[in-house]
Amino acid sequence: xxxxxxxxxxxxxxxxxxxxxxxxxxxxxxxxxxxxxxxxxxxxxxxxxxxxxxxxxxxxxxxxxxxxxxxxxxxxxxxxxxxxxxxxxxxxxxxxxxxxxxxxxxxxxxxxxxxxxxxxxxxxxxxxxxxxxxxxxxxxxxxxxxxxxxxxxxxxxxxxxxxxxxxxxxxxxxxxxxxxxxxxxxxxxxxxxxxxxxxxxxxxxxxxxxxxxxxxxxxxxxxxxxxxxxxxxxxxxxxxxxxxxxxxxxxxxxxxxxxxxxxxxxxxxxxxxxxxxxxxxxxxxxxxxxxxxxxxxxxxxxxxxxxxxxxxxxxxxxxxxxxxxxxxxxxxxxxxxxxxxxxxxxxxxxxxxxxxxxxxxxxxxxxxxxxxxxxxxxxxxxxxxxxxxxxxxxxxxxxxxxxxxxxxxxxxxxx
Numbered sequence: 001x002x003x004x005x006x007x008x009x010x011x012x013x014x015x016x017x018x019x020x021x022x023x024x025x026x027x028x029x030x031x032x033x034x035x036x037x038x039x040x041x042x043x044x045x046x047x048x049x050x051x052x053x054x055x056x057x058x059x060x061x062x063x064x065x066x067x068x069x070x071x072x073x074x075x076x077x078x079x080x081x082x083x084x085x086x087x088x089x090x091x092x093x094x095x096x097x098x099x100x101x102x103x104x105x106x107x108x109x110x111x112x113x114x115x116x117x118x119x120x121x122x123x124x125x126x127x128x129x130x131x132x133x134x135x136x137x138x139x140x141x142x143x144x145x146x147x148x149x150x151x152x153x154x155x156x157x158x159x160x161x162x163x164x165x166x167x168x169x170x171x172x173x174x175x176x177x178x179x180x181x182x183x184x185x186x187x188x189x190x191x192x193x194x195x196x197x198x199x200x201x202x203x204x205x206x207x208x209x210x211x212x213x214x215x216x217x218x219x220x221x222x223x224x225x226x227x228x229x230x231x232x233x234x235x236x237x238x239x240x241x242x243x244x245x246x247x248x249x250x251x252x253x254x255x256x257x258x259x260x261x262x263x264x265x266x267x268x269x270x271x272x273x274x275x276x277x278x279x280x281x282x283x284x285x286x287x288x289x290x291x292x293x294x295x296x297x298x299x300x301x302x303x304x305x306x307x308x309x310x311x312x313x314x315x316x317x318x319x320x321x322x323x324x325x326x327x328x329x330x331x332x333x334x335x336x337x338x339x340x341x342x343x344x345x346x347x348x349x350x351x352x353x354x355x356x357x358x359x360x361x362x363x364x365x366x367x368x369x370x371x372x373x374x375x376x377x378x379x380x381x382x383x384x385x386x387x388x389x390x391x392x393x394x395x396x397x398x399x400x401x402x403x404x405x406x407x408x409x410x411x412x413x414x415x
Contacts, residue, residue: 005087005415008286009131015090015286018097019279019301020308022120025104026275027312029118031057032108032320034267034343035260035313037336037367040325049321050314056261058306060268061276079281081136087415092402093278095409099123099401100274103394108312112390113321115358120274121145122398143346148357149391152346153365160342160369167334168373171248178244181251186233188341189258192227195345196262197221198352208291232258252333259340266347267359275305296365324363327383329371338373339366352391361391 004011035049044052082089100119107114121142128137167188174180201212201220212220235254236243243250279301325331331339343359343366349358364387371379409415 004117004286005413011090011286013335014094015097015279015282016304017319018094018101019275020304021101022097022104022116022275023305024316025101025108025119025151026116027053027309027314028108028316028321029104029112029114029312030267030359031264031309031313032317033113033324033363034263035317036113036321036324036363037331037339038256038260038263038325039321041253041256041331041333041336043253043333043336046321048316048388049260050259050310052260053264053313054306054310056264056270057309058302060265061302061305070322078136078138089132090175090282090285091409091413091415092131092406093282095405096120096123096127096398097275097278098405099126100398102401102405103397105316107390107394108316108320108375110390111236111323111385113320113323113360113364114390115360116274117145117358118149118391118394119398120278122395123402124278125395125398126402127406129399130406145357146395148350149361152350152357152362153368155344155365156342156362157365157369157372159345160366161336161373163341164335164338164370164373167252167338172334176238178251181248182200182233182236182240182243185236185251185255186229188337189232189255190225190229192258192262192341192344194221194225195348196265197224200350208217228258249333252337255337256333256340259337259344263340263342263363264397266344275308276301279304323387323402324367324382327380328364328367328387329374329378329380331367331370335370338370339363342366342369 006014031053035044035053038044039046040048079089082092096122100116100123103119103123104114104116125137125142170184171177171180196219198221201217232255236251239250239254243254283301325336329335343363346362346366347357347359364384367380368384
């Protein structure tokens with residue numbers, strides 16, 4: 001490999017800055033999306049959302065994020081097309097991170113819940129187009145990802161609709177809904193825990209040196225589900241007097257702690273890859289001397305991504321949280337719990353097969369689904385329209401910003 005355009009250490013520092021900037025945008029937008037229903041329904045506070053995100057986003061990325069990171073790192077374009085053109089490849093990945101981060105910063109300032117997945121996909125597409133032309137883009141991969149614009153909201157919306165109807169029939173409409181909630185909510189928490197444990201046991205633990213056989217996966221999954229269910233039941237019974245005093249929604253507020261953790265884990269498993277994937281590609285070139293070398297995910301990139309996400313959520317996440325939590329439809333804990341379970345299940349299933357769907361689209365679809373369960377009149381169609389428009393412009397915006405950064409960085413570094 002020829003000498004790189006900068007000292008390798010300097011390239012890694014710049015890549016770290018670009019990755020942090022992208023992770024900041026993920027925290028401000030997508031993590032805010034993930035926490036929106038929980039905060040909007042007043043089940044948890046904004047400070048509690050930051051604490052939950054800090055722990056479970058990291059765990060999701062570390063234990064279950066490898067499949068999607070691989071898709072983002074090398075699925076949109078064949079890296080071998082840039083063999084002997086390492087400088088251009090590094091400049092392109094840096095441009096993509098800066099471009100996607102810029103769009104997320106703008107969208108978050110406006111309170112638009114856009115997709116970080118589509119932001120980075122659009123950014124990488126822009127890099128490939130300006131460097132190699134339209135034919136070099138893996139359009140089939142892009143098309144499959146873009147199809148999630150329609151597929152993931154429909155799936156999560158239908159699922160949240162059904163989950164809320166089941167909760168309404170089994171709990172909310174009962175003669176004594178408070179007692180029904182205390183009895184049945186542990187079953188819902190079991191389902192949530194099993195969904196999260198399944199993808200972690202089967203897909204995630206092998207990335208940390210703990211591969212499990214099928215029987216062991218089943219044992220771990222069921223065991224974890226039972227533990228979470230028992231803990232939920234204990235909390236509900238300890239708070240039984242409070243639930244009967246404040247009403248059945250107080251029981252769902254307790255469950256929202258479980259679903260908020262699940263949503264953060266699911267989001268981390270799917271969307272932290274948007275920052276880590278391009279960084280891993282740069283690190284691969286700098287450290288291993290080959291664009292096509294297989295690179296593992298470095299622990300410092302996970303730490304950098306986790307810190308960036310928490311900062312983004314804390315400093316700029318409030319506007320997007322308000323959009324998701326209250327502007328689409330007014331959420332109660334029972335509605336928010338239904339939306340979170342549906343979205344987490346859909347995202348984790350996508351992570352299981354290594355498909356980078358949009359958490360944003362999935363969650364918005366889930367919130368719309370529970371709004372429809374109340375009645376179409378409860379939906380704010382104006383807010384939904386603005387959200388959809390922001391989705392449509394995300395990929396072109398990411399591509400456009402990448403082209404601008406690409407030209408600027410090549411000029412600055414003389415590449």
